Amino acid sequence: MNLTMRALLGATALSATAALAQAETLTIATVNNGDMIRMQGLTADFTAKNPDIELEWVTLEENVLRQRVTTDIATKGGQYDVMTIGTYEVPIWGKQGWLVSLNDLPADYDIDDLLPAIRGGLTVEGELYAAPFYGESSMVMYRTDLMEKAGLTMPEAPTWEFIRDAAIKMTDKANEVYGICLRGKAGWGENMAFLTATANSFGAKWFDMDWKPQFDQKPWADTLNFYLDLMNEAGPPGASNNGFNENLALFQQGKCGMWIDATVAASFVTNPKDSTVADKVGFALAPDNGLGKRGNWLWAWSLAIPAGSQKVDAAKKFVAWATSKDYLALVAANEGWANVPPGTRTSLYENPEYQTVPFAKMTLDSINSADPTSPTVDPVPYVGVQFVAIPEFQGIATAVGQQFSAALAGQTSAADALANAQALTEREMAKAGYIK
């Protein structure tokens, strides 16, 4: 090896070391779902554009992640530079001053392109505190063959009465076919997500403008009685233990006529590899009662930067990359339009290629019909469609969910469950200082 060659090699090694020394490492906390895992596989695009930034991933189950990032942000532990959080956390944490404002993202990010409903849920007093990575709502998924057999046609926007009628007609308990599968497992993100969204369409609400709990009012009784009657008549046995995954399994095995749940389920039930009914699934908007609100929820997994992070600039670059229009195009080029993270940008839904994806329009219509800043028929003092964005909600709603799950299991009556829910919510809200 001659001298020039050696000198060149030496210089390369030195500059490589220098680059390594300058590289900033971002630690990103995220949930285990298809879109997030896909993003981890595509980060080469980001690191190629930003050679001075390295990425480190922490993937956790949703509830573990929630506990983990809450501890870290509340104690300013500084373990994460980018956090994946939902529409429940953003308003609370934003108000606490725990998140970095993203209003100053570069112009080419085109902040006005974000879907208004989603953007509204992530904004506190005019400041955008998280960038939406993917948005989801809920809708009706139904078996086209069973619907036809029952002699019915699913309207694009069904009413609860139609759903009830169809569920009863589709039920064939002897052959283990149940007209409707709904969440029954207790939890604020399980049965209460479904029931709170349903209650909105029945004119019910969690609190009035004075933060007084409303479980003693007629709309909540109507909601719960309707749900219990429907499930007892046309639901699967043991429904009080069923959450998203249990219902997904039932639906894929052909045991449900209808299933009302997250829009993300559409890609699972139509996947012929896992689903025995993949070619017999239709979609419709979540039902309503003619009161102006539909029973669908709104959620967006979003990327946020904790206040106090030492690497805000690098973190912003990453957040902007992962939620940009270019990223959507990158996924489309690599994995096809059907795998693009849905529900964040208007331009995506204007793209003629994306419009050919089944359930694309239904997802957009569902998202647009849910407004987190005005979720109920009557005005309420809170933000959130299937939740109330206050820190106490997780605990209260899980306790209420246990009451309603017990009512579904037949361990208590609907009236008692509502009375208990009212008493425990009043107690907790008084303790937290909302009411006297």
Added chain:
Amino acid sequence: MARAVTPRRKALTTAAAWTVGVLIFFPILWIVILSFKSEGDAIRTPIEVLTSAWTAESYATVQERSDYFKHFLNSVTISVGSTLLGLVIAIPAAWSMAFVPGRRTKDVLMWMLSTKMLPPVGVLVPFYLMFRDFGLLDTRSGLVFVLMMINLPIIIWMLYTYFKEIPAEILEAARMDGAGLREEILYVLTPMAVPGIASTVLLNIILAWNEAFWTLNLTAAKAAPLTAFIASYSSPEGLFYAKLSAASTMAIAPILIMGWFSQKQLVRGLTFGAVK
């Protein structure tokens, strides 16, 4: 005098032992079975699960997605490190309580055990703050320390029971021969208590290996052990049973193999002093 055992009685005992054994092992067996199924098959009824096709695709996905070896090394460092550090503290402590008990020895033992009765989440925030201030968050040394603290009462209790079985006269004789405290513990007591120490070590490695509260809460990316590796495969929305089972199988395999080979030692140590 040993009791005469009829063949019928022996068969019954064997059957009972096998039933209990299979019952205890069944969940692990089921995890291993599910790990070799596709996601779609893993959620079917048990009969359909058993009759469906076998595949190793979940292992391939897990291998591709996460760095198993990094998590494995962290698990080894944390479980072995915390156990050895615990031994260094526990051997002298157990010696003093077994051979020179004071008036309050029993109370001290009880008090140490009482720390195990506290729900860990109750001290999570203070621990988190201390770890943050000492720069121990997401470090292996931090986890070695915290797991040592948590398992220390068990190590001391186990060693204390073993040491009680050793005649004090032997230690006395060593002292009369001029052995100092260090020699007495290192060269006389420890060799005699090897079976007990070995089973304590094994049990504590297993406990530390499986510990999932502190290892999940005090780590992020760098020091995360296999418990975090498993936790990354669960999801409230989506199919994950097969991949989660594959990740779990990979996480428990090393400790299961270690337990299998050291079975004799473990049983001997655990029943040490039980029969007099």
